[in-house]
Amino acid sequence: MRHTRFAVIAILIAAVSVGACGKKKPPVARPLPPPPAPTTPSTTATRPPAPPEPVPETSAIPPEPTIKDDPMAGDLDTINKNSPFQPVFFALDSYEVDGGGQQALTTNAGILKKYPTWIITIEGHCDERGTAEYNLALGEKRALAAKTYLVSLGVPADRVRTVSYGKEFPFDPGHDEGAWSKNRRAHFVVTSK
């Protein structure tokens, strides 16, 4: 809910600034929706769901379609929440990038070419069927294997950082192969744009 609101505001701000530049109008204070009321988790939990936000009434220039359609114009949190990158999954105990992983990385390399200023961190993750200590190293090998393949596709090495979280932060807390297969992954995060 909060993320949606931020996205709306971000698009509006972007639209306003683009419009202002294009028409060279003097800066005019434009009506913006009020900032989201600060809410604490406890109050949101007890309150009934809030009614939908009223669409902010505005006579401003409609946003550029390219910006409106591109969630990648938001801040890093917004981008990473709607991540365009595909994770790379691994077999048990393995850090080899398989066919599916190569496809995902080809897609990801295309995104990095489209956004040439982005710098990403590849997080290596492991499932609970390995030990905590060794998984720190295994996750690092997985992140590095994904990076090496990206670099082979022409992505500059200095745009890709790697870090391992071992099995510390599983994506799926379950204890079956369905969960484990999701947790053995290289996960992509944009750290600078």
Added chain:
Amino acid sequence: MTRTVFSLAAIAALSSLSLLGQQPPAGQPAQPPQNPDINLVITGPGGPPKLAITPFVAVSNDAETVAAAKTIGDVLYDDINYEREYYMIGKDAIATIPRSSSIDEVPLDRWKELNADGLIVGSVQKTGSGILVRMRMIRVSNGQTVLGKEYSGSIANPRQYAHTISDEIFMQQLTLRGVARTKLAFTSDRDAERMLSPENRDIKEIYFADYDGANARRVTVSKTLNVAPAWSPDGQALAYSSWRPAGQFGTFQDVIISYIYKGVRQTPANGSPDKQNYLPAWSPDGTKVAFTLSQGGNQEIYVMNKDGSGLRRLTNNPDIDTSPTWSPTGTQIAWVSGRSGNPQVYIMNADGTGQRKLTNESWADRPTWSRGVFNEIAYAARTGAGFDIKIYSFSTGQTMNVTDGIGSNESPAFSPNGRHLAFVSTRNGKAQIFTIDRDGKNLRQITREGNNGYPNWSQ
């Protein structure tokens, strides 16, 4: 005079231990060395001595003193029971004997009826600045006081008096290093929910607690991932691995040393875009730290001085090398390598020479080298769906199971006397720290909040 004799005995025990570290002999001492001064040692006729620990007497009736007396008596019972050297007379049986108002009035005849060989009595008295705790250990057959002690100090942590008494009893009676005053450090996410923020979706911090789980305290406040604490041999510092977000430069893993009682932190191994540092292990003399340094994604075992100088690589293999631990004398290092296809425990000399494989498991990790009289290494081994703790004995060349397939059990860490292991288990749901004896008995749950991992036992 007797003190000197005991110290010499302890030194003798330590010297023989050093020899064991170098050259595993054929036999293995089944029991710690006996105290030579037999007159003060309480023995049982045939089996372990039967011991009664009576409730400590509160000399005044105020609630604080009464509570402190109860705590000290209860904790002392648990502490003494922990080493399994005595047959503990049950609290119900003890309650049948009228409570004395002083530790100088002991109804020996009644204790003889319970077949007690030894008796521990004690009292707590309020003083101007705190409390005075007195204890006597008595041989029931003749009423002789074999150990008498007085302690005075703050009332803030009564458990510590019990821990001190327990350690002194084991040292005097059995020349055994008790663990009652040792600490366990570990990683936990117990406070993460409270600290979570949009920039920090995942938080684990370092904590430490008494060996029995009481008095847990948080050490780190970095609001990132912090794992694998390791106690310095003097118990004053914790080395650990900490993840440091650095924006567009990535996330770096540092090895940090935190002098927990001084509030001083140092970073002997700084992460960088090309270097990650983790899993520190102190040398037994406290001057050096072995750790995993990953340069360009190739993990190797390195040793540095504790200030970060004198960095030296010990392994050189393109596959994973990680999880170092030192031998008791500091002449060897055990670690884990994936060079044979799956993770196995290896050992080498502390200069990196003489590397050889120790285990043949489908997955072995986190070796911990016993510092006690037993010359052995414990590690986690994959057994079916999860892991179990196993011990490899250099003396016999045999491997024995410590845990039994309930839940997944990993990350073992030996107690300083080599009799116990701390480890992580999912047997009760979330990952919790437990302790267990090396023979698989005496399981105790230490943590109960959040998910916990990477235990390490202070020396």
